[in-house]
Amino acid sequence: MRAAADAADAGRAVADAHRREWAFVLAATVRVARDLDLAEECVQEAYAAALSAWERDGIPRSPAAWLTTAARRRAVDAIRRERTFRSKLPLLVEPESTVDELALDGPDEQAVDEQAVDPEDVVPDERLRLIFTCCHPALAQEAQLALTLRLVCGLRTADVAKALLVPEPTMAARITRAKRKIAAARIPWRLPRAAELPNRLTAVLGVIHLLFTAGHTAPSGPELMRTDLTDRSLHLARTLRDLMPDEPEVRGLLALLLVTDARRATRTSSEGRLLRLAEQDRSLWDRTALTEARELIVAGLRGGRAGRYLVQAAIASLYAEAPTYAATDWPQIVALYDRLLSLWPSPVVALNRTVPLSMAQGAAVALVQVEALEQDGRLSGYQYLPAVKAELLRRLGRMDEAGVAYRQALELTGNEAERAYLIGRLAERETWSERWSE
Known part of the structure; x- marks a missing residue:
């Protein structure tokens, strides 16, 4: 039996779980709720309930599992209430198919969609599944990026606005409109079939890249980096590469993240002072990551015409390969930027x-x-x-x-x-x- 925790410890544990696990918990809950607004509401309620429950019962060994179970139970209860309401008011509610009974302890906790393939057969990662689901072609790409960064990746609306270079009120309105369009158009919350994945790839790549950017230099806060976001985006990029190994831009994105993250340990001094590229100790850069990135870039270039992520990775790699900042091949980098501008x-x-x-x-x-x-x-x-x-x-x-x-x-x-x-x-x-x- 777990020991009770004091209020401060419980609060810190909930805050840490919100920072690290929100995306996972929401992704798991959407599969049950089949409705983004309902899933978000249930997840918020689960986090609120955790504050008192963890103080009373102690912090669970797996906060994410506790929160996921709590959020899913709320989603199931909400669906059952809605179904009961509809069954009792048949004359006032337009007939539509009901949601099948959901079992909380079984491995398949979502209602059956005859059009959908088993998500485990296509995308093995819970969060990547939800990113593909949110990047629906019925939404404008700006809306896809905004909605996914805010809800799936857990970024604050203000930070999403900074990432996409728009005012915060504009971003809040954009997210609201996207959610309303999903509800009004009854866009199904299901993973696209394998054949549909390439059509959503551009938006998915954009989400992972922006997530990494928000972690590499946090839009706000006391620390230069948010390593939870950079680690998550690297994991997503690797998972995507395993899923779509023949896509040059998938290789390019992973290479870009690897070569950029290779400098992680040298971006600030021991006192936390930001160090410019010219000041960083290149001997401390992650050579394993740089070598992997270089191999991905070469493989990507062999695969055909380079896209924006592959060119960005090549630029970052040129910076990294120079023995010193002053010895960087500046004309070649300018030429690569000219190529990148033609693509993007x-x-x-x-x-x-x-x-x-x-x-x-x-x-x-x-x-x-x-x-x-x-x-x-x-x-x-x-x-x-x-x-x-x-x-x-x-x-x-x-x-x-x-x-x-x-x-x-x-x-x-x-x-x-x-x-x-x-x-x-x-x-x-x-x-x-x-x-x-x-």
Whole structure:
């Protein structure tokens, strides 16, 4: 019998389970509820119930299993109540098929859908199944990404908005509309057949990439990284590669995540200070991950025309293969960015291109490109635009303008490690000014 836990310990355990297990619990509950709103409501109730239950009975050995069982039981009860209501009011409710009785202890806890294949036969991972399910072609791709990141991956609406470069109210409305469309169109919550998976692959790749990005540099919070998100996205990418091994872009995505995550241990100092790429100790990078990424890139390039993830992985690999930051093959990276822009004409890609461009052709050339992006307006509110601009202005000796740009970036940045870095750059401004005035 488990010992009772105090309120603080129970609260911390519930918070940790929410952070780590929300996606898994929701994925398992949707299979029973067959309705996203109902599943989300049941999962929220399960987490709320855990606070008092874990304080009274002790924290379970497997919080995810406890929460999943509690949420599924609530879903089953809700379905039974709805079925009873409909059976008692036959004249007021339009006839429709009822949900079969659900057994809580059996391995197959979802209602039978004659059109669906057994999910275990197609996608072995619970969370990846739900991502494929949410990426329904009836929804616009922006809605697919938003809905999946918020509900399946458990990101806050504000963080999803930052990831997709839209205001938070716009993102909240987008998620609400997507859920309403699902309900109004009666889109079935079932895993697509194997033949349907390729049509959803672009959105699924986008979800996993954005999930990794949100973990690699957390949009908000005290830590630079959220390793629970990066680890989860790497697991999803590996599972997807096992599921679709012949897809070059699946290889490309996994390679991109591996080569980026290989620097994990060197991105901050022992005091937690953010370290730029030029400051990182390359001897500590994960060489096993870099080797695996390189093999995936080569295999992907042999498989045909490279897509955006494969090109991004090749760019990241070039950065990693250089013996030092200064010895990086900047012209080749700029050329790869030009290729990436032809595949994915994103303003974020155009901004990222200005960094190697400044090293290959000078800060003044890159600054013209950054200012054009500033005038374009699509990156309004994106903190890395003024941050890049500030660095270029600093290199050009335009210290007052650099200070203004650093402050703009600081106002837009929610991650405390990045904020500390920007504050440090501002504090160094007087030293730079003195150096340039000599």
